[in-house]
Amino acid sequence: xxxxxxxxxxxxxxxxxxxxxxxxxxxxxxxxxxxxxxxxxxxxxxxxxxxxxxxxxxxxxxxxxxxxxxxxxxxxxxxxxxxxxxxxxxxxxxxxxxxxxxxxxxxxxxxxxxxxxxxxxxxxxxxxxxxxxxxxxxxxxxxxxxxxxxxxxxxxxxxxxxxxxxxxxxxxxxxxxxxxxxxxxxxxxxxxxxxxxxxxxxxxxxxxxxxxxxxxxxxxxxxxxxxxxxxxxxxxxxxxxxxxxxxxxxxxxxxxxxxxxxxxxxxxxxxxxxxxxxxxxxxxxxxxxxxxxxxxxxxxxxxxxxxxxxxxxxxxxxxxxxxxxxxxxxxxxxxxxxxxxxxxxxxxxxxxxxxxxxxxxxxxxxxxxxxxxxxxxxxxxxxxxxxxxxxxxxxxxxxxxxxxxxxxxxxxxxxxxxxxxxxxxxxxxxxxxxxxxxxxxxxxxxxxxxxxxxxxxxxxxxxxxxxxxxxxxxxxxxxxxxxxxxxxxxxxxxxxxxxxxxxxxxxxxxxxxxxxxxxxxxxxxxxxxxxxxxxxxxxxxxxxxxxxxxxxxxxxxxxxxxxxxxxxxxxxxxxxxxxxxxxxxxxxxxxxxxxxxxxxxxxxxxxxxxxxxxxxxxxxxxxxxxxxxxxxxxxxxxxxxxxxxxxxxxxxxxxxxxxxxxxxxxxxxxxxxxxxxxxxxxxxxxxxxxxxxxxxxxxxxxxxxxxxxxxxxxxxxxxxxxxxxxxxxxxxxxxxxxxxxxxxxxxxxxxxxxxxxxxxxxxxxxxxxxxxxxxxxxxxxxx
Amino acid sequence: xxxxxxxxxxxxxxxxxxxxxxxxxxxxxxxxxxxxxxxxxxxxxxxxxxxxxxxxxxxxxxxxxxxxxxxxxxxxxxxxxxxxxxxxxxxxxxxxxxxxxxxxxxxxxxxxxxxxxxxxxxxxxxxxxxxxxxxxxxxxxxxxxxx
Numbered sequence: 053x054x055x056x057x058x059x060x061x062x063x064x065x066x067x068x069x070x071x072x073x074x075x076x077x078x079x080x081x082x083x084x085x086x087x088x089x090x091x092x093x094x095x096x097x098x099x100x101x102x103x104x105x106x107x108x109x110x111x112x113x114x115x116x117x118x119x120x121x122x123x124x125x126x127x128x129x130x131x132x133x134x135x136x137x138x139x140x141x142x143x144x145x146x147x148x149x150x151x152x153x154x155x156x157x158x159x160x161x162x163x164x165x166x167x168x169x170x171x172x173x174x175x176x177x178x179x180x181x182x183x184x185x186x187x188x189x190x191x192x193x194x195x196x197x198x199x200x201x202x203x204x205x206x207x208x209x210x211x212x213x214x215x216x217x218x219x220x221x222x223x224x225x226x227x228x229x230x231x232x233x234x235x236x237x238x239x240x241x242x243x244x245x246x247x248x249x250x251x252x253x254x255x256x257x258x259x260x261x262x263x264x265x266x267x268x269x270x271x272x273x274x275x276x277x278x279x280x281x282x283x284x285x286x287x288x289x290x291x292x293x294x295x296x297x298x299x300x301x302x303x304x305x306x307x308x309x310x311x312x313x314x315x316x317x318x319x320x321x322x323x324x325x326x327x328x329x330x331x332x333x334x335x336x337x338x339x340x341x342x343x344x345x346x347x348x349x350x351x352x353x354x355x356x357x358x359x360x361x362x363x364x365x366x367x368x369x370x371x372x373x374x375x376x377x378x379x380x381x382x383x384x385x386x387x388x389x390x391x392x393x394x395x396x397x398x399x400x401x402x403x404x405x406x407x408x409x410x411x412x413x414x415x416x417x418x419x420x421x422x423x424x425x426x427x428x429x430x431x432x433x434x435x436x437x438x439x440x441x442x443x444x445x446x447x448x449x450x451x452x453x454x455x456x457x458x459x460x461x462x463x464x465x466x467x468x469x470x471x472x473x474x475x476x477x478x479x480x481x482x483x484x485x486x487x488x489x490x491x492x493x494x495x496x497x498x499x500x501x502x503x504x505x506x507x508x509x510x511x512x513x514x515x516x517x518x519x520x521x522x523x524x525x526x527x528x529x530x531x532x533x534x535x536x537x538x539x540x541x542x543x544x545x546x547x548x549x550x551x552x553x554x555x556x557x558x559x560x561x562x563x564x565x566x567x568x569x570x571x572x573x574x575x576x577x578x579x580x581x582x583x584x585x586x587x588x589x590x591x592x593x594x595x596x597x598x599x600x601x602x603x604x605x606x607x608x609x610x611x612x613x614x615x616x617x618x619x620x621x622x623x624x625x626x627x628x629x630x631x632x633x634x635x636x637x638x639x640x641x642x643x644x645x646x647x648x649x650x651x652x653x654x655x656x657x658x659x660x661x662x663x664x665x666x667x668x669x670x671x672x673x674x675x676x677x678x679x680x681x682x683x684x685x686x687x688x689x690x691x692x693x694x695x696x697x698x699x700x701x702x703x704x705x706x707x708x709x710x711x712x713x714x715x716x717x718x719x720x721x722x723x724x725x726x727x728x729x730x731x732x733x734x735x736x737x738x739x740x741x742x743x744x745x746x747x748x749x750x751x752x753x754x755x756x757x758x759x760x761x762x763x764x765x766x767x768x769x770x771x772x773x774x775x776x777x778x779x780x781x782x783x784x785x786x787x788x789x790x791x792x793x794x795x796x797x798x799x800x801x802x803x804x805x806x807x808x809x810x811x812x813x814x815x816x817x818x819x820x821x822x823x824x825x826x827x828x829x830x831x832x833x834x835x
Numbered sequence: 836x837x838x839x840x841x842x843x844x845x846x847x848x849x850x851x852x853x854x855x856x857x858x859x860x861x862x863x864x865x866x867x868x869x870x871x872x873x874x875x876x877x878x879x880x881x882x883x884x885x886x887x888x889x890x891x892x893x894x895x896x897x898x899x900x901x902x903x904x905x906x907x908x909x910x911x912x913x914x915x916x917x918x919x920x921x922x923x924x925x926x927x928x929x930x931x932x933x934x935x936x937x938x939x940x941x942x943x944x945x946x947x948x949x950x951x952x953x954x955x956x957x958x959x960x961x962x963x964x965x966x967x968x969x970x971x972x973x974x975x976x977x978x979x980x981x982x
Contacts, residue, residue, distance in 0.1 A: 601903065604932040608955045609854050615957035644955060704936055 090230030485530030866964030878907025
């Protein structure tokens, strides 16, 4: 505790600012001087005063003793007492006693409250011993023993006891005075010191502040101001000198530091960029130390070796990197060993396969180089390798493409954008006759007849990024033969997508072009003759139509007015005239029939909106039978039919079809009663109708002829115009069907015609065209 | 009971063939139908009449129209007559030299029209008179009963 306090005190002292220290020192110096001088004064005064007091009391004791000589001599206590009582005037005399020589007390004087101070008797020793004055001092009083002697004879002794109060009071007075002086002097000293210390302290403070600034800011350009030429001035100078020294050294240091940190930064950047480069390059990099152990392996290498970094670092290189020859499959020697041994770089190895941990074989390119320190000493090796699988594949692809190009039958010709030929395949040689050596470097115009080279124009479009699709062009072979070529031109791009040329694929189409031209000419001829035919058909139809209409009129007139001739003038005409009129009438009748059939034939081919109508063939059959009611009744024919379908078509076409077929069956009947059977059945995409009779039949040699208009097999004994079957054929073919006859002479005939099923209108509810319904005959007896 | 006609029936015959007009007269006579016949010989003249103002003269009781006419054919004239106020409801008998079903269908679309094929026989031709008379009577009866 004490120690601490002392320590604390001493540190307090040490930490105290100098100006206060100075003040304190001056104050303490002053105080100490004052205190010492005060104490000296008091001490010397008290000593002096005590001596004065002893002398004074001795004198007093001598006076009192002298005054008491008589009393003693006469042993008069009263007188003695009176004498002693004079001592009352002295305040500080506590007691006085007079003793006889035997020691007995003669008289005494005691100040109040001081009884008992004088002994009742005085010891003889004390008496004897006091031949002279003796003093005895205590802390409180002074006792003087004065022998009373009369003429050399001791009469007794006087004891006076004097207290020190006076002395004490004096000391107190002095002390107070000294203290007051001390205070005043201290105050004055404080004022003086305060004023004077600035002389010392201020320059010091300035210096200290300067030093503080410098140490805080490290600004060594600051200088302390110099105020005096004394030791402080010297100190300031020394300080400033020191500062300038520090300043220059600091500048040097900073420069050196800057240089060093710049160098460090460079080194760090270099290291970082190296690390980044290694991490980001596609090539795999492994470096080894002198001992051939792996020290660095970049991510690409880790990937190719199929191992993480921690399984590679520190491993012997040969353990992690094994290659075999692609063809012989022999292990290849380690490139790192050789480089470390020989100290020379090893170039790219060829046909090496890297065998990874999982057994994968990767074709690689590798190169290895020694690492040398600044003295040229080899301290490691670096191996750079890369996966060349995709390059191999690209090589194979390009070889394949080249083979395709070479073996193509088409000419594949490369051009620069200026038209200069850069490649020439065998197809080109076959078509144009030139060899590659002859053509590479030549302009495209060589391949075209003079003035007909289209390539400059085409290349201008290619330059604009267009692809030119197939077009026909004129070519010229080595032996100056003109050929037709079909050409496609595509732009060729370089690696960054710029158009650098064009690839022209040409095919010799001379034969096709000629064939096409021939075909076109034929087509044109055909079209012309078709048009002629259509025109003449049209003319014919118009003629037939007009004839059938307009010829009716005059014929009618001929008939009617011939008849009127006989009727109007009966009796005047003879039988011969009547016969003439009959012949006129039957002749015109025949012409009218021909014209009516011609009209029917024409109308069977005329354009009508046939598909807009629906025709129920059952109704058609009924109408045809009605039209033939008379011959049916005459012959007693029996007609049966399946249920017939409904078609898209025009009724006016189908009635003549059925009417002619049934009519023929009636007309060309045998001796038996006509039996006519109408059937219909599905046959692929068609409906096949058959009209079978038991008539006279037709010899197969006439099977085709009977469908030709106005061709007849029979004479006038069987009436007819010979156009009925032609109308049937026209109607059936108009709807996309066919008609033919199956017959032998004398065995009846079966007329068969087909109609496409697309024209059939199927009824969902009735299903009349179901096979069963179609083949179920429903009898229509000809009544 | 043969109906009798108190006054001649006014008939407009549009026919270019005079021989046919003559036959028609005979047929009407045979049918004992007194007729006041006026004849137009070509389609142009007929069309002019059909386009005449309605108040010029009263419409005939019957029009007999040949289909095959110069300039305009019978069908065009039929349409013109039916679209005019004056001849809109006049009975019209179409006489045609050939029986074309297509023509008959088109003609049937108009009302108060009879289609007659000119017969190639004298007797059949003369029977037309009776057909015309019956057609006229039927038309009048329908008009009278408000149909």
